[in-house]
Every structure is written in C-alpha cells, then in structure tokens.
Amino acid sequence: MSSLVDVVRAGRAKAVPELVKSMTAAERKEALTGLKALRAEVRDWSWDRWAERQKVHDALLIAGTGCLTGAADTAAWLGSREMRGTFEVEHEPLLDLLAERDARWLGNLAHRLAGRTATARVDYPLIAGLVRLAGCALPDTDEFVYGWVDAAGARGGPADSLRDDPWLAVMVPRLFTTADVPGPFTRRHDDPRHWASVLPALAAEGLVERRPLVDGTIARLLRGGRRPADSAFFLSLLGRLEPTAGEKRDHLADWTAMAADGTPTVAEHAQRVLAELAVSGALPTRDLADVSGSVLFRPERRLVRAQLVLVGKVLRAEPAAAGALLPVVAETFGHEDSGIQERALKLVARHLPAVDAGIRSELAGYAALLAPVHRARAVEVFGEPVADADWTPYEEILPPVPLPTRSRPAPSDLAELVEEVSALISSRAVPGECFERVLDGLVRHAYRDRQALAAALRAALAGRWWLREPPERDLDNAFGWETHQLEVVTAAVCGLVSVRTLRDAAKRAAAGRCCAHTVLDGVVDARFREVAHLMCTRPLPFLLATPTWETGALDPEVLVERLGEYRRLSVTPAPVDFAQALLRVRRAGHPEAARAAAALGTPEADRLAAWLTGGGAALPALDLAEVPEPRDGDGSPEGRPRWPGLLRPVLRPVLRPVLRPEKAGRRPTVRREFPPAFHWLDGPVRPTRSGCFHWEEYRNPGWPKVLPEDPDTLAGWLLPGVAACAKEDHRGGAWWLLPLAEGGGTAGPSLHRAVAYGLGARQPQDRLSAVDALLVLAARGDLDGRSLGAELGALVRSGAVKPNRLVDSVRTAAATGAYATVWSVLGAALPPLLAPVPGDGKSTRSRSGAGNGIGEILSVAADCAERCGAAQEIRGLPELAGRGGTSRAVAQAARLLAALRQGSERSRP
Structure with missing residues (x-):
C-alpha cells in the first residue's frame, strides 16, 4: 500500500x-x-x-x-x-x-x-x-455518438474507417437523433472524404440502408438547428442522396412545414421541391393554397416572389384553381413590401376573369390593404372605389417616459451591510448604483465602530485571496496598482494594506487621455482609493457624493445639508468625493440651494454656491459647444489639424493657445480646484482610440454616474466605442446609449451622433440599444430628428454606416408604433442620401449617396409617411421617382412621393 x-x-x-x-x-x-x-x-x-x-x-x-x-x-x-x-x-x-x-x-x-x-x-x-x-x-447517449464521429474522422477520415466499422449499421441512424449536430459535419462539405459524400456512397454500396438516411435527413431539416451550418450539412447530404419523386411525395407534409417555418435556406429548398410536385400535379390545390398562405407572409422577399411565380404557373396550367388560390394571393396586398403588393395585384388582375362574383367581391375588399401608390391601379382592376382602410387621425406610440427613482439609503444594519458587501465581491460585479450605497454604508459603519465592522468582514469574506494565511500575493503591491473595486476598501478596513501604500496610490494620477475607459475608470478607482486611505487615517461620517437618484444625480438641497453636517462635525470633505459630488449635483433651477450653500461659509460650500449659479471653474469638457466636428470618410475631424502620435505631447501645448486662445487660461484653475482624477476636465472632449488596450465589450455601469448631468460629454468620450461597432464591426460598444438617454441632462450633438452610429452597428444587440435610446429620447422630447437624420445621411454617404443595417434599425423602431418619430429622422436623412455621387469615370451615370440600399431606405420612409400622414418636400425625390425603370429605388421613390402628396392633402384644414 x-x-x-x-x-x-x-x-x-x-x-x-x-x-x-x-x-x-x-x-x-x-x-x-x-x-x-x-x-x-x-x-x-x-x-x-x-x-x-x-x-x-x-x-x-x-x-x-x-x-x-x-x-x-x-x-x-x-x-x-x-x-x-x-x-x-x-x-x-x-x-x-x-x-x-x-x-x-x-x-x-x-x-x-x-x-x-x-x-x-x-x-x-x-x-x-x-x-x-x-x-x-x-x-445510446449523444456524447457517445459525438465521440464515435470524432474517432471515425481521426482514423484517416470516415471514407477509410467506416467500411470496416462493426458498429456502422447501429450508429448511422443515431446521427440524426442527437440534440446537436456533430462538429465535423459542419466543415468541408465539398471534400469527397467528408461525411456528406461518404454516407451516400455507403448507401450505394449497401453497407447502410438508404431509406433511414433520407428520412433522417428530412426529419433533421424539419427540426432545424442552432447554427446555419447545421442545416447546410443536411442540405448537402440530401442533395447527394438525390431523393426520388416517390420519396419526395412521401414527405409532402414535411416540405410544407419547412417552407412555412424553416430557415431561409431550408425553406428555399423545400419550396423548390414543392414547385416540382405542383408542376407535376402531385401537389393538390388545397395543399398549395395552405403552403402559399404561410410562405407569402414570410419576411424574405425572395421566397415570396418565388411563391407568387409558382402560383402563377399553376394558374396558367389550371385556371379553375383561381377560386382557391387568388384569395390567398390577395392577402399579400397587406405585405410590408409595396413591390410584393404590386406583383400580387398583377397576378390577381391576370386571373380575375376566372372567378365568380362572390370571390371577386372578396378580392376587392382586400384592395384596402394596398399602399396608396397602388390604389389607382386597384380601381382599374376591380372597377370600384377602394376604401381608405378606415382612415383616422394618426396617434404616435412611444414608450413611457422613465420616471426618476430615488436611491435606497445605505444599509443601517451591520449584518445587512456585510451581506451586501460579500455578495458584490463574490459576484465580481462592476461598480453601479448598488456600490454607492454600500460604499457609503462602509464609511458610516467604520466611523462608528471600525473594529466591529472589520471582524464581521473577516468572517464573511474568509475565503478571499487577501485574507488567506499566508496571503497568496504581496497585498501592498497588489492593491497599490489595482483597486480590485470594493476589495481595496474592505482590505483597508481589516488593516491588511499599509497606510503608505494607500497614500501613494491615492496621489497617483487617475489616467491619461488614451481612451474613455481609463478616464472614467480612473474616477471610480480614485473614489475607492480615497475611501480606503481615509478609513485608516481619518474616517468620514458619510460620503458627500452618494447619489439621491438611481441615475446618479444628486439633489443640491441634500448636498447642502451634508455640507452643513460636515461643518457641525468639523470634518473636512475628501477632495475626490467632493469633486464627484459637484459633477453629480443638479445645477439648473436651484437658487434657494445656492443661497443656502453660500450661507454655510465653508470653502466647499462657497464652491458649491458658485457651481450652482454658474460662477464656478470653467470646465471645457462640459462645454457643449466644443463637441467633435462631423467626421469624414476616414474618421478624422474635418478641418482639424492631425497631430502625429509621437509629436502630440510636444505640439499640443504649443498649438492649443493658437487654436483655442479663449480656453488656454483655464487649465491651472482645474488643476488647482480638482484632484488628478478629474484633470481631463481641463480640455474639450477629444474621443480617440489610440492607446486603448481594452477589449471590445468592456463596460462599467458606473460610468454614466460620473457625469449624470452631462450625458453629451460622456457620449463624446464613449463615441469611439459605438463608432467601432459600425465601422469596424465590433460588438458591445453601444450598451451605454440607453442609460444616457434615460438619465438627466441635455441630449446634445454627441449623443445624437452616437445614436446614429449605433443604428448602423454590426451586431443586432447594439442596434437594439440604439433603437431603445432613440425611442426614449423621443418620449422625453429630447430627440432632434433633423439633427439625427443629418448625421445618418453623412455617415451613410461616407460609408461609415451600411444602409442595410440602418434599414433594420429604423424598421424595428417604426414597428413599435413610432412612425412619426422615424419619419422625422428619415425625412432629414433622405436629401443627402438622394444627392448623386459622381461615378469613377467609367460611367456617366451617377448613383445615390446610399448606393444600392436607397431602395430599402425609401421603403421604410414610405411606410412611415403613409401611416403618419407626413407632408414634406424631399429634395431629389421627384427626380428619382420620374427616372423610369423597374428598380426598387424608383418604385419606392414613387410610392413615397405619392404618400407625401396624399399627406399634404390630409393636412389641409
């Protein structure tokens, strides 16, 4: 042993x-x-x-x-x-x-x-x-099947190993019943040694039965998969199996279900099979009508057009089927795409003589669903006026305005406080509203009885790396360079970090100007470092900057009351805490609070009074007039000198007084009145990605609470992240748009520009964040549709925002019922998008600023104009509508022009 x-x-x-x-x-x-x-x-x-x-x-x-x-x-x-x-x-x-x-x-x-x-x-x-x-x-487990597939590929590939596998007949049918598709199936379909080629070959040799392969493949396509590549393998396998006509007829119900609910590629294949069956007479008319009713309302226009073509072929071969098929086609009059509506109307008009009077009346009733541009043609087809679909005055639907919510007070019970501290540290949560109240609670309890607080924290956090014996790392070195968020404060309460380390770390400047992440993280970390240092030197009774609202805002009356209590206790405010309080306090419309602050007579109260009345230190970063200029195609500000990276530290002090002489004298005031973590306030917002080392999805919910009353400044700093989502296909850079839209302050040019970039982001979740921000700004009355539209027009023309992504965003926003809001944006974006862009010299014909995507943009704009009754002249729209041809851009331009003219008529008194 x-x-x-x-x-x-x-x-x-x-x-x-x-x-x-x-x-x-x-x-x-x-x-x-x-x-x-x-x-x-x-x-x-x-x-x-x-x-x-x-x-x-x-x-x-x-x-x-x-x-x-x-x-x-x-x-x-x-x-x-x-x-x-x-x-x-x-x-x-x-x-x-x-x-x-x-x-x-x-x-x-x-x-x-x-x-x-x-x-x-x-x-x-x-x-x-x-x-x-x-x-x-x-x-019979799925994981055993996956392992068998991996092993077959490892032994020289399935073509060489499966023929001699004794378990082949048992394992092959199980390939179609697993929860997920084995990984090797989704790669290299064109390789003759791949599974998609090997399995049909084995069936041809008689080593496996063919029928289970066909049935299993069709059943798997009907089930669908989590990834597009899953269906791609089974489509490839089915194509190599080449099902016979009888096998296709045996799975008629499966093809119908795939065409109705399958992924676009699967539905397209099923549609081709159904077309073969329909042309050969194997698909009954009633079944064709059922599947057409599902396919014709799919969002993929290619599938809808193909189904209309199929119905047309069947009707030419069998005119008697018009009574069953035309009502299904007429329902397409309500399709969101006017081009589909036009095709459906032409198909109905062509075969209308083959139906009786009752069906003809039914079809005429569907004409009310047509877009206004097709109403005149519908009158010619049915010979009677088209109802106006019960037109009523338009009512905009917007989300409810977010109501302000007061922050909860700091935990007064020691057990409750320690429980929240332990939960926050264990979950590795990033600083947010809950951190503010917990941090204030730590300060309050340490002021009353630090020893009791330390004992309770040691017991609750016994498993943390800085409480082990011996410590896993040098704690002074670890906390000297990184706060580990709330842990530096709890470690300081427990006496595990030296006062010298905390003092030196607190003196260290927060961050440079390399990116918004370091600037804003520097403010949050500076608060943690300062509180940790004061815990060991002069504990404060409470913090001044703790927000009174969940947005991070601080009521001036509350701050005056706190300063009064500090004066009564003869406590000197902490520099970082007081600076953060100034940036959080609501500054507009509080003269009584300013007079009460001036009456206190302390230096900090005087600064607060000046801050509330507008007589405080000038902070260029908070000046809304100094936002970055609109950007050209390469992302550089127009008309602004470009400073090489290595020469920037040398040239900036020299050129700033020349370029901005009125701002040159403000820097000493900021350095004198604000701690190092806030020295970035001495200059205007300069968003730049140079030197940023953070990953794409890096976020900190505490950032919006650094400047809750200045969302446009924050938007200016964070703008590169959301711009990269549009121009460089990054992800996760638009998460902050909704918190800034829901907070206080003025939504200025930077926030509107950020929303414009977000609407053109690569990832759907980023686009949804921008759509939510757009709707919330509109609900609050802070949306400048003309400004946002101008931004979008410039970004699309420069190529920074792709038209198809913008179309998806504005269509999503309009579908919530905010058609007038979306029109206010698109109405301002269309003139620059319709303006011609000179060709490359090889063609004399110019193209629009949105390129091939202008047709989709015009389609959404026309839908919005029709629904909200917009009346507006769009420069360049009549010229495009009158160009002639069958392109989508021309058709949608004509539709929009008709909608605007009809809206003008309805708008008359």
Missing part, C-alpha cells in the same frame, strides 16, 4: 498498472484510503506546483480506478474534473488494468461513463474499449 502511494506521489503513472495488478483485494482497499488522502492534500497545493500536481493526478486516476470496486465510484473517480488537467485520459493503461474485471461490471462502467455529459465525448476510446471487453450493447 505504501509503495503504491509513494509511486503516485512521485507522479510515476506508467508504473502504476503493474503495481496495482500485483496487489490483493485487501491491499487495494487499504491503499484506497491513502490515495483519497493524497488527493485531498494535492487539492490544497499552491498554484506554482501545477506541473507536479498534474503528474500526481495522472497517476491518481489510474491507481484509484484499479483500487475501486464499485462501477459508480469508478465512473465518478474517472470523471473528476480536478484530476483531469488536459481533460483527456490515457485509455490504454486503464483498459489493461480493468481487463481482469467481470464483463457485466465493465458494461455497467461503460454505460455510466457514456452518461457523463462533460467527459463522455473525450472518453470515447475508453468507453469503446470497455464495450468490446464486456461485449455489451452500445450506449
């Missing part, structure tokens, strides 16, 4: 099997106790012994497997994550060691290992070996 434990401790895994074989059952049982103790010991080794730990774990896996007697215990031992560093295990020594066991026991172990979702796939060689030794039935 001791020899086995010594060999395992030495990490000699290769020597374990022979040693275990030589042991008796009693010796193995005795050795198992030592192995379990060694496993517990290794679990507590420090991270720097990782290589030694891995060798011991490899030996432990084999030794424990040989000593355990129960199949369940053995499966749990082999599946232990802590002992599987590389996650894969060497199966040869394990099979050699277990070969002496009973066949029934081996089969039980194999099925238990196959049922472990986390490890069964990589353990396939071990499980397969156990099945061969036991001679038992194959496991």
Whole structure:
C-alpha cells in the first residue's frame, strides 16, 4: 500500500498498472484510503506546483480506478474534473488494468461513463474499449455518438474507417437523433472524404440502408438547428442522396412545414421541391393554397416572389384553381413590401376573369390593404372605389417616459451591510448604483465602530485571496496598482494594506487621455482609493457624493445639508468625493440651494454656491459647444489639424493657445480646484482610440454616474466605442446609449451622433440599444430628428454606416408604433442620401449617396409617411421617382412621393 502511494506521489503513472495488478483485494482497499488522502492534500497545493500536481493526478486516476470496486465510484473517480488537467485520459493503461474485471461490471462502467455529459465525448476510446471487453450493447447517449464521429474522422477520415466499422449499421441512424449536430459535419462539405459524400456512397454500396438516411435527413431539416451550418450539412447530404419523386411525395407534409417555418435556406429548398410536385400535379390545390398562405407572409422577399411565380404557373396550367388560390394571393396586398403588393395585384388582375362574383367581391375588399401608390391601379382592376382602410387621425406610440427613482439609503444594519458587501465581491460585479450605497454604508459603519465592522468582514469574506494565511500575493503591491473595486476598501478596513501604500496610490494620477475607459475608470478607482486611505487615517461620517437618484444625480438641497453636517462635525470633505459630488449635483433651477450653500461659509460650500449659479471653474469638457466636428470618410475631424502620435505631447501645448486662445487660461484653475482624477476636465472632449488596450465589450455601469448631468460629454468620450461597432464591426460598444438617454441632462450633438452610429452597428444587440435610446429620447422630447437624420445621411454617404443595417434599425423602431418619430429622422436623412455621387469615370451615370440600399431606405420612409400622414418636400425625390425603370429605388421613390402628396392633402384644414 505504501509503495503504491509513494509511486503516485512521485507522479510515476506508467508504473502504476503493474503495481496495482500485483496487489490483493485487501491491499487495494487499504491503499484506497491513502490515495483519497493524497488527493485531498494535492487539492490544497499552491498554484506554482501545477506541473507536479498534474503528474500526481495522472497517476491518481489510474491507481484509484484499479483500487475501486464499485462501477459508480469508478465512473465518478474517472470523471473528476480536478484530476483531469488536459481533460483527456490515457485509455490504454486503464483498459489493461480493468481487463481482469467481470464483463457485466465493465458494461455497467461503460454505460455510466457514456452518461457523463462533460467527459463522455473525450472518453470515447475508453468507453469503446470497455464495450468490446464486456461485449455489451452500445450506449445510446449523444456524447457517445459525438465521440464515435470524432474517432471515425481521426482514423484517416470516415471514407477509410467506416467500411470496416462493426458498429456502422447501429450508429448511422443515431446521427440524426442527437440534440446537436456533430462538429465535423459542419466543415468541408465539398471534400469527397467528408461525411456528406461518404454516407451516400455507403448507401450505394449497401453497407447502410438508404431509406433511414433520407428520412433522417428530412426529419433533421424539419427540426432545424442552432447554427446555419447545421442545416447546410443536411442540405448537402440530401442533395447527394438525390431523393426520388416517390420519396419526395412521401414527405409532402414535411416540405410544407419547412417552407412555412424553416430557415431561409431550408425553406428555399423545400419550396423548390414543392414547385416540382405542383408542376407535376402531385401537389393538390388545397395543399398549395395552405403552403402559399404561410410562405407569402414570410419576411424574405425572395421566397415570396418565388411563391407568387409558382402560383402563377399553376394558374396558367389550371385556371379553375383561381377560386382557391387568388384569395390567398390577395392577402399579400397587406405585405410590408409595396413591390410584393404590386406583383400580387398583377397576378390577381391576370386571373380575375376566372372567378365568380362572390370571390371577386372578396378580392376587392382586400384592395384596402394596398399602399396608396397602388390604389389607382386597384380601381382599374376591380372597377370600384377602394376604401381608405378606415382612415383616422394618426396617434404616435412611444414608450413611457422613465420616471426618476430615488436611491435606497445605505444599509443601517451591520449584518445587512456585510451581506451586501460579500455578495458584490463574490459576484465580481462592476461598480453601479448598488456600490454607492454600500460604499457609503462602509464609511458610516467604520466611523462608528471600525473594529466591529472589520471582524464581521473577516468572517464573511474568509475565503478571499487577501485574507488567506499566508496571503497568496504581496497585498501592498497588489492593491497599490489595482483597486480590485470594493476589495481595496474592505482590505483597508481589516488593516491588511499599509497606510503608505494607500497614500501613494491615492496621489497617483487617475489616467491619461488614451481612451474613455481609463478616464472614467480612473474616477471610480480614485473614489475607492480615497475611501480606503481615509478609513485608516481619518474616517468620514458619510460620503458627500452618494447619489439621491438611481441615475446618479444628486439633489443640491441634500448636498447642502451634508455640507452643513460636515461643518457641525468639523470634518473636512475628501477632495475626490467632493469633486464627484459637484459633477453629480443638479445645477439648473436651484437658487434657494445656492443661497443656502453660500450661507454655510465653508470653502466647499462657497464652491458649491458658485457651481450652482454658474460662477464656478470653467470646465471645457462640459462645454457643449466644443463637441467633435462631423467626421469624414476616414474618421478624422474635418478641418482639424492631425497631430502625429509621437509629436502630440510636444505640439499640443504649443498649438492649443493658437487654436483655442479663449480656453488656454483655464487649465491651472482645474488643476488647482480638482484632484488628478478629474484633470481631463481641463480640455474639450477629444474621443480617440489610440492607446486603448481594452477589449471590445468592456463596460462599467458606473460610468454614466460620473457625469449624470452631462450625458453629451460622456457620449463624446464613449463615441469611439459605438463608432467601432459600425465601422469596424465590433460588438458591445453601444450598451451605454440607453442609460444616457434615460438619465438627466441635455441630449446634445454627441449623443445624437452616437445614436446614429449605433443604428448602423454590426451586431443586432447594439442596434437594439440604439433603437431603445432613440425611442426614449423621443418620449422625453429630447430627440432632434433633423439633427439625427443629418448625421445618418453623412455617415451613410461616407460609408461609415451600411444602409442595410440602418434599414433594420429604423424598421424595428417604426414597428413599435413610432412612425412619426422615424419619419422625422428619415425625412432629414433622405436629401443627402438622394444627392448623386459622381461615378469613377467609367460611367456617366451617377448613383445615390446610399448606393444600392436607397431602395430599402425609401421603403421604410414610405411606410412611415403613409401611416403618419407626413407632408414634406424631399429634395431629389421627384427626380428619382420620374427616372423610369423597374428598380426598387424608383418604385419606392414613387410610392413615397405619392404618400407625401396624399399627406399634404390630409393636412389641409
């Protein structure tokens, strides 16, 4: 027993099997106790012994497997994550060691290992070996199937290995029943050695049955998949199987369901199969009408057009079917695309003589759904006036205006405070509104009884890395360079960080101007560092900057009251805390608070009074007149000198007084009155990505609460992140648009420009954030549709925003009922988009500023204008509508022009 434990401790895994074989059952049982103790010991080794730990774990896996007697215990031992560093295990020594066991026991172990979702796939060689030794039935779990597929590809590819596989007939039908598609199926469909080519070849050779392959493939297409590549494999496989006409007829209901609800590629294939059946007469008219009713209202215009073509072919071959098919086609008069409406109207007009008077009247009733541009043609077709679809005055639907919510007070109970602190630290949450009240609670409790607070924190946070004995890291060095958010404060309360380290860290400047992340994170970290330092030197009774509203805003009356309490207690405000309070306080319309602050007579109260009355320090970063200019195609501000990166520190002090002489004298005032973390306030907002090292989705909910009353300044700093979502296809850079739109302050040019970039973001979640911000700004009355439209027009013309992404965003916004809001934006964006762009010299014909996407933009604009009754002259629209031709841009321009003229008539008194 001791020899086995010594060999395992030495990490000699290769020597374990022979040693275990030589042991008796009693010796193995005795050795198992030592192995379990060694496993517990290794679990507590420090991270720097990782290589030694891995060798011991490899030996432990084999030794424990040989000593355990129960199949369940053995499966749990082999599946232990802590002992599987590389996650894969060497199966040869394990099979050699277990070969002496009973066949029934081996089969039980194999099925238990196959049922472990986390490890069964990589353990396939071990499980397969156990099945061969036991001679038992194959496991039926999905992970075992995935492992079989991986193993077939590893042995030279499925073309070489499957022909000799004894389990081929059993495993192939299971390929179509797994929850997910095996990974190798989704790669290299064109390779003749790929599964999509090998399986039909095996069926042709008679090694597997063909019918299960066809049925399984169609069933899998009907189920769909989580990724587009999943369906692509089964479509490729089905194409190589080449189903016969009889096999296609046998799955008529499946094709119908795929065409109605399948992904676009699957629906398109099903539609082609149904077209073959319909043309050959194998598809009954009633079934064609049912599937057409589903396909004609799919959002993919290509599918809808193809279905109309199919119905037209059937009607030409069988005119008597018009009575069943035309009512389905007439329902398409309400399709969102006016081009589809026009095609449907032409199809109905062509076959209208074949229906009786009752159906003709029914079809005429559907004409009220047509867009106004098609109403005149409908009158010609049906010979009677078209109803105006019960026109009523338009009513805009916008989300409710967000109501301000007061922040909860700091926890007064020590147990409640410690519980919240522990939850925040354990969850690794980023600073937000909850951090403000918890931080204030820590300050209040430390002021009353720091020893009791420290004892409670030590007990609740006993597992944290900075409370272990001995500490895993040098705490002074760790907290000197990084706050670890709330942990630097709790560590300071517990007396684990030296005062010198906290003082030096607090003096360190927050961040440079390399990016908004360092600027805003610097403010948040400066608050943590300052509070941690004051905990050990002069505890404060409470914090001044704790918000009174969840947006981060601070009522001036509350701040005056807090300053009065500080004066009564003879407490000097902390610099960072007071500076943050100034930036959070509501400045407009509070003369009484300004007079009350001036009456206190303290320096900080005087600064607050000047701040409320507009006589405080001038902060160029908060000057809305100094936002970045609109950007040209390469992303550089127009008319602004470009400073090379290496020369910027040298040229900036020289050129700033020349370029902005009125701002040159403000920097000393900012440096004198604000701590280093806020020195970025000395200049205008200059968003730049140079030097930014943060990942794309980096975010901090505490940023909007740094400047809750100046959202446009924040938008200016954060603008590069959302611009990268549009121009560089990044993700996650638009999350802050909605918090800024819901907060206070003025929505200026920077925020509107950020929303414009967000509407053109690559990722749908970023576009939805911009749509939500757009609707909230409109609900609050802060949206400048003309300004936003001008931004969008410039960005689309420059190529920074792609038209198809903009179309998706504005269509989503309009679908909520905000048609007038969307029109106010698109009405201002259309003139620059319709303005011609000179060609490249090879063609004399100019194109629009939106390129090929102008037709889709005009379609959404026309829909909005029709619904809200807009009346406006759009420069360049009549010229495009009168150009002639059948392009989508010309058709939608004519539609929009007709809608605007009709809106003008309705707008007359």
